[in-house]
Each structure stands twice: as structure tokens, then as C-alpha cells.
Amino acid sequence: MxxxxxxxxxxxxxxxxxxxxxxxxxxxxxxxxxxxxxxGSSSSGSGSAGSAKGGLKDPVVVGPAADIPVGGGKVFREQKVVVTQPSPGTYEAFSAVCTHAGCVVDKVENQLIKCPCHGSTFNATTGARVEGPAPTGLPQYQAEVQGTDIKVSPRSSS
Missing domain, CATH: 1.20.5 (Single alpha-helices involved in coiled-coils or other helix-helix interfaces)
Known part of the structure; x- marks a missing residue:
């Protein structure tokens, strides 16, 4: 038994x-x-916010300008955008998708945009690659204050 x-x-x-x-x-x-x-190709993306080049294809309002600290920034994961404010009233916007393996960056500190996956860092003012396995900097977008919010748009081709 x-x-x-x-x-x-x-x-x-x-x-x-x-x-x-x-x-x-x-x-x-x-x-x-x-x-x-x-x-495979850091410039291609299939996300709903991306175009054939993996970037933003339509303008998007990401949130209040007041949420972006001077000398820092904020990652808007849903839109795959990071917005920084290098100096008072000056806003910069970049793709939040790391050019190495497609991870979404997770923070902005000490004037650097940081990717949690493999340690790539990018300049918070220019989006240029500073360190890590990322082969290039982050694609840059146009950021503008619209009322109290930040509107992010693809860069014009002109």
C-alpha cells in the first residue's frame, strides 16, 4: 500500500x-x-510608435513640461521617447530605444541617458553615444512646448 x-x-x-x-x-x-x-538591424523597428526606420512617425504629446527636470530628463516608455531639459526652457527629445539591442533606456542622470541592458550611455543634450556597445547615438526628435505639455515630433527632412 x-x-x-x-x-x-x-x-x-x-x-x-x-x-x-x-x-x-x-x-x-x-x-x-x-x-x-x-x-539584427538597429534602425528597423516594428513597434506601433515606430516607422520603417524604427523612429517616431507621428507627433505625440508625452506629458507636462514641468515633469522634465532641468539638467535631467524623463523616459516615456509607452511612446519610446526620452525628453531632457539641458538648460531651463530648452528641451531635447530622442528615441528611447537603444541602438545596440533595442532595449528601452530607463533613466537620465548626470547628463547621461542610460540603457539598463548592456550599459550603453548617451549624451542627454545631443543623444550621442558616450559609452557601451551601442554603435551609434539615439535618433533625435523635435521637442516643443505646447501649452503646458511637451510635444515630440519626427525631425523634418529639410
Missing amino acids: SEAFESPAASRRTVLCGAAAVLAAGGAVAVTGCASSGS
Whole structure:
């Protein structure tokens, strides 16, 4: 009788261990999928906010100008835009998608825009690459104050 009692417990243990292995493997596949999707061409993107060049295709109001600290900035993850204010009343906007592997940058500090994935950093005033594996700087957008909000638009081709 003890074999019949222990057999389901062993079976449950086996199933739970197998499920944990499947979940772990699934996570590895998801991570691998993320890394490979952004590493092919840093200039292409398929997000709803992106165009064929991976950038902003339509103007978007990201939020209040008052939320952008002087000497710092704010990342607007949903719009994949980072806005900085290098000096009072001067706003700069860039793609928040790192040119290395397509991760979204996560913060602006010490005049640098920082990517959490592989340590790339970008100049908060120009978007230029400062350090890390990113091959180029962040694409720059046009930022303007519209009422009390910041409107970000693609740069004109002229």
C-alpha cells in the first residue's frame, strides 16, 4: 500500500519539476527572442510608435513640461521617447530605444541617458553615444512646448 501512496507523490514531484524546467526553458527562449529581435538591424523597428526606420512617425504629446527636470530628463516608455531639459526652457527629445539591442533606456542622470541592458550611455543634450556597445547615438526628435505639455515630433527632412 505504501507504494501506491508514494507513487502519486513522486508523480506530482516529477510533474512539478518538469513544469519548472519547462517554465525556465520558456523564459530562456523569451530572453533569446528579445535579444535576437533587436540585434539584427538597429534602425528597423516594428513597434506601433515606430516607422520603417524604427523612429517616431507621428507627433505625440508625452506629458507636462514641468515633469522634465532641468539638467535631467524623463523616459516615456509607452511612446519610446526620452525628453531632457539641458538648460531651463530648452528641451531635447530622442528615441528611447537603444541602438545596440533595442532595449528601452530607463533613466537620465548626470547628463547621461542610460540603457539598463548592456550599459550603453548617451549624451542627454545631443543623444550621442558616450559609452557601451551601442554603435551609434539615439535618433533625435523635435521637442516643443505646447501649452503646458511637451510635444515630440519626427525631425523634418529639410
